Each structure stands twice: as structure tokens, then as C-alpha cells.
Amino acid sequence: MANPFDPSFDPESRRLTSAGIKDLQDLLEEASIRRRTNGRGLSRAAELHAIDALSRETSAGLGVIAGACIFVAATFGGKAIPSAILWMVIMFSALFICQQLRVRYRAGEYLSGHPFRWRAQYTASLSVLSAATGAGVLMLSSGSVAGANMSQLAVCLGLGLACATVFHKAHLKAGMAIAAPGLCFVAIASARMIDAEPVLLGTAWLAIFTILVATIVRNRKFLASIKARFPRTTFNRKRKRPNQQTSSALQQKAVS
Numbered sequence: 001m002a003n004p005f006d007p008s009f010d011p012e013s014r015r016l017t018s019a020g021i022k023d024l025q026d027l028l029e030e031a032s033i034r035r036r037t038n039g040r041g042l043s044r045a046a047e048l049h050a051i052d053a054l055s056r057e058t059s060a061g062l063g064v065i066a067g068a069c070i071f072v073a074a075t076f077g078g079k080a081i082p083s084a085i086l087w088m089v090i091m092f093s094a095l096f097i098c099q100q101l102r103v104r105y106r107a108g109e110y111l112s113g114h115p116f117r118w119r120a121q122y123t124a125s126l127s128v129l130s131a132a133t134g135a136g137v138l139m140l141s142s143g144s145v146a147g148a149n150m151s152q153l154a155v156c157l158g159l160g161l162a163c164a165t166v167f168h169k170a171h172l173k174a175g176m177a178i179a180a181p182g183l184c185f186v187a188i189a190s191a192r193m194i195d196a197e198p199v200l201l202g203t204a205w206l207a208i209f210t211i212l213v214a215t216i217v218r219n220r221k222f223l224a225s226i227k228a229r230f231p232r233t234t235f236n237r238k239r240k241r242p243n244q245q246t247s248s249a250l251q252q253k254a255v256s
Contacts, residue, residue, distance in 0.1 A: 042223065046230035050223070051115045053170035054122070055105050061167035061178065062098055065133055068160025076140055076153045083139045091136065094129040101125055119171060126168075127177040130161060134182030137189040150189065151197035155204040158186040162211040169218040179212065 042050070069091050077084025101122050105115075137154050161182045168175035190201050 042227055043230050043232040046226040048115055049226050049230060050170045051119050054119065054168065054174060055102055057167050057170060058102060061164035062095060064164045065129065065160055066095055068156055069133060069136065072136060072153055072156050076149055080140050087136045087139045091132045094132045098122065098125045098129050123174045123177045126174055127181050130178045130180065130182035133157060133161060134185030137185050141189060151193045151200055154186050154189045154193065155200060158183060158204055158208050162208040165212060165215045169215060169222050172216065172219045175215050175219070
């Protein structure tokens with residue numbers, strides 16, 4: 001039997017030496033719970049409130065993208081009708097998937113019992129919609145369209161994608177997912193047409209960055225408000241396995 005009063009006696013190392021596999025798993029789970037509790041993340045109630053706000057407010061953002069794409073197709077797609085039709089089919093297919101995910105969640109079907117899984121799937125669908133929207137800049141950039149018109153096309157789509165992020169303040173990753181892929185296509189087109197309309201493109205990109213920064217600021221304020229409204233608790237929700245020893249019993253076993 002080890003002497004607890006011996007300076008070389010280390011109860012922590014003795015406990016780890018005599019512990020079994022299940023005991024070590026329990027210690028690891030307790031350490032992870034303490035790490036999550038001491039963190040600065042949102043509580044589960046705050047996360048659920050943010051997901052509910054995301055499902056309610058994003059319909060306006062989808063409407064902004066749909067309106068911008070219809071305007072671009074009607075204004076700049078006259079000289080590239082097959083490409084415009086193909087682009088609209090791709091874009092509205094992705095838009096339909098996003099809207100169906102949102103509507104079914106609000107109706108309580110399918111994924112309403114798994115809100116975090118729904119948020120991940122909805123964010124992924126937003127990235128597909130953004131890529132499909134931004135691809136219109138390249139699909140409509142035929143040789144028969146003037147450079148000035150193509151600059152206006154890129155500006156319309158870029159501003160539409162940026163404005164859609166305003167309605168996704170509840171989840172910053174969703175807001176960036178609906179903007180970043182499409183803006184990459186717009187950036188490629190803007191680099192090709194910078195000589196045609198440098199002032200227009202420069203002003204448009206300044207406005208886009210301003211909107212994105214404003215969205216990030218609004219997201220920070222929103223998270224701060226729901227964090228204060230739904231604070232974290234110190235109660236650890238932990239599932240007890242059968243025949244599981246508590247940490248106190250394990251410590252007593254190690255000392256003895």
C-alpha cells in the first residue's frame with residue numbers, strides 16, 4: 001500500500017495506473033465536459049434560438065437572390081438565350097432545394113427533431129445556390145455581349161449575393177456560404193473586365209465588402225444578445241452507463 005504522506009506519492013499517476021479502460025474513458029469524458037463548460041460558446045438554448053431565427057429570416061435572402069437572377073436573365077440574357085435558360089434551370093433547382101428545406105423545417109417535418117443537422121444541410125445547400133448564381137456571370141459572358149454590359153451583370157449578381165447575407169445574421173457560416181462561392185465567380189469576371197468599367201467595379205466591390213462587414217457586426221451583436229438571454233448553466237448533462245464508477249469512487253480506490 002502506498003503512503004499518501006510520501007512526497008513522491010502522486011495520486012493522479014497512481015489513479016491512472018490502476019484505472020481500467022472504462023475508467024480512463026470516464027476521466028476523458030469528464031475533462032471534455034469541464035472544457036466545454038469553461039468555454040465561451042453558446043448554450044444549447046441559445047443555439048436553438050439562433051437556428052429558429054435562421055429558419056424564419058432567410059426566406060427574404062432567397063427572394064433577393066431570385067429577384068437578382070431574374071433581372072439579370074431578362075436584361076442581359078437576350079443575346080445568349082440557351083445559356084440563360086440553362087443557368088435559370090440550375091439556379092432555380094438549387095433555390096427550390098433551399099426553400100424546401102426551410103419550409104419543411106418550419107412545418108415540423110423530417111428534420112425538425114435534428115436542428116443542428118438541418119442547419120448543416122441548409123448551409124451546404126446555400127453554398128450550392130451561391131455557386132449556381134455566380135456561375136451565371138461566366139455562362140452569360142458570350143462574345144456578343146459588350147464589356148460594359150458584362151460589368152453591370154457582375155455588379156448586379158455580386159450585390160445580390162452580398163445583400164442576401166444580411167438576412168443570415170443568425171448563423172455567420174450560412175451567410176458566408178451564400179456569398180463566398182458566388183462572389184468567387186464574380187471576382188473572376190471582374191478581373192477580366194476591370195479595364196472596361198474600373199470605377200463601377202471598384203465602387204461595387206467596396207459596397208460588397210461594406211455589406212459583408214456589416215453582416216459580421218450584426219452577427220456579433222445577435223450572438224451577444226442571445227448569449228445574455230440564454231446563459232450557460234453549470235449543470236453537466238452526462239449519460240450514466242451501467243456499472244459506471246464516479247470520479248470520487250475512483251479516487252478512493254486509487255488512494256487505497
